[in-house]
Amino acid sequence: MYLLALLVIVSLGVFFLEYLKTLGADFNGIDPTILPIYDFPDIWQNTTYLGSFLKLFLAFIVIISVNNDVTYNTMRQNIIDGISKWEFLLSKMLLILFLALLSTLFLFLGGLVNGSIYSHVMGIGYIFDELEFLAAYFFDIVVYCSLAFLLVLIVRKSGFVIIALALYTLMFEPIATTILTYSDWTRDTVWPEIVKYFPIKSLNDMIPVPFPKYIFREIDDNVPVQAVLVSVGWFALYLSAIFFILKRRDLR
């Protein structure tokens, strides 16, 4: 299902542009279908940006997997049987890494196929340029799933965590960051700087929104270092919090 959704995102851009055309939309007299969204190397930024919205579904898998082990007490049983808490953490991180790797590979292959069909430019140099967005995408998923892991360890109700995480990721934080960045009261204060350190915002910032480039031509098409550093910080925080909880909590 998840891979299907990724496939849809990678491949449907061309149909979306056709749709815009039939609606009669035009950008200053330019036919939307000629927009080079599948051109190498821009395709990497475009697909990873859209694909990163689907990380929520991967987080659900992680939440359900961890929650199963907690509610069925099998985590406790397995520890009694002889795995260490570190190994438990490691096994769940392996699951996360596997999911992230699978998604990244899939997106890479999808990008290659679509790019080779629709791209106006070709050549090894173009194809493998800006592949850092795939790395950012991979890291984005890993950190996000670690957050989900931590939350479900703390709250222990998978349904609640799934809804709360979805609402926070898709609504609360984007709304809050937008208000804090653009509202008249906070625009000139320190707040626009602070929101860059928010857990979801910093992840999303790793892959800047690519589409304004087709209108303004002037956008950031590199992975911003600051966002990566902040995300690394959050990742370290999540991991140590998870390990601390596993270490200290009594499993009864």
Place this chain on the structure above:
Amino acid sequence: MTHTLQINQLTKHFGRIKAVQNLDLTISAGQVFGLLGPNGSGKTTTLGMILDVVAPTSGSYAWFEGMPAVDARKRVGSILETPCFYPYLTAVQNLRVAAHIKQCPVHRIEEVLKQVNLYERRNDKFKTYSLGMKQRLSIAAALLSDPPVLILDEPTNGLDPEGIAEVRELIKHISSSGKTIILASHLLDEVQKVCTDFCVLKGGKKLYEGPVQAILGETNVVEVAAPDMETLEANLKALPWVTHVVRENGAMHVDITDGKSAADINRLCFDKGIVLHRLLTRTNSLEQEFLKILKEND
């Protein structure tokens, strides 16, 4: 003799509740150790701490004279309260997970499933099992790696009388092969039958520790009954070495002084022409001793 487990000043507080207080315990290889105590006395908490699922407030423990705890747990088969398995997996699949963790060969899965009479249901999902069958599966999981040490917390919980008898036989069989068993149970009769040593916990404190044999044995109370109870009572009360006579449930409980025995009573009655239809020297049971220990420490 090597120490299988050494517990040193182990303490656990749950908020205000002191579940275990400064517990010292040494269990040697080959012992069948009974852990006794009323509900909430800290038995399961203690077992949880030595298995690393409950974090101790203070104190320490050492398995196999200092083996790393993770390796030690692989050599310990445990049942801790309720059976915990993946409900959507079958018995065989669940045991395969356990075998993988214990790093033991999977060919023993069939063997242990037969041992606990679950072989016919081995391919059914865990969630379809009754409580007794779940308990049997956790016994199977504990036996899976053929471990030198078994921890059994209420192993007969939820089993039918037949199952209880089977578990008792199993414990006897395992202990006869020289393995160490730590058994926590309310069924004192069970403990008396299979354990070599025991300790009594209450309110997280150790009240008593010692071999089972030391507290069993004959007492100075003899139970007698005859068709003519009045004559018997009068005759017994006249004896200088009878200190106390009390009637209970159609029999008489006679306290005698040290050095005298049921044989002396029998001889007396024989001489007086009284026919006894019951003559029995009371022996101590673990249950009496257990209740006595608890009472003394109230």
